Amino acid sequence: MNTLVFLDIDGVLNPWAAQVCPPGYTEHRWRARKAWLSSAHGPALLALAERVDVELVWASSWAGDANVLAGKAIGLPPLRAVTFAGPHADTGPEWKFAAVGRFAYGRPLVWFDDDFDLRPGARERFLRRRDQPTLLVPVDPAVGLTQEHLDAVAG
Incomplete structure (x- = not known):
């Protein structure tokens, strides 16, 4: 199975x-x-998906708006999205980790987000539970996703 690449919107x-x-x-x-x-993000993410055989997935509180607003604006086709337990489920003590873990069960993952360091305990529990390759890529919310981030995935 190919690797899942999870994308946050705000901060990434x-x-x-x-x-x-x-x-x-x-x-x-x-x-x-x-x-x-940035309209450059859509083509860059699609090129990454093709080059290293990954599946792009939304992991954002934007939920259904991710495809119809952000994705459309940067030229991405509709992507699958992680479903959180409720409108603010990504702000609780386990943050997004539980939902992403369920979505990615049994598959390797790469995850771009700006909030990994806000919940270090939850992050460490998530990483300990994972038995597939897992790469959490922190993104500076003042800079956003860069080519260096994408290159880290393409290896």
């Missing part, structure tokens, strides 16, 4: 912590959301 594709909209990004506004997104 949307560098929300930057002081201003970074070069190469465009501000997008929808009724309930705003994001700075």
Whole structure:
């Protein structure tokens, strides 16, 4: 089975912590959301998926909005998405780890997110439970996803 690559939006594709909209990004506004997104991310992620045979998956609180807003804006086709237990299930003590673990059961994974260090205990429990290759790739929410992050996956 191919590796799953989990994508967060805020902090990874949307560098929300930057002081201003970074070069190469465009501000997008929808009724309930705003994001700075780079149209270069879609093609770069698709190229990664093809080059190293991975499946891209949303792991974001954007839920159904991930495909219709962010994904569409950067040129991604609809992706499968992790379902969290409720609208704020990604803020609890186990954060996103339980849902991602269930989704990826038995498969290797790579996960891009900006919040791994906020819950070190949950992160360590998640890593101990995994018996498949697992790479957690921290992303600076002021910078967002870079080519260096993608290169780390492509190895």
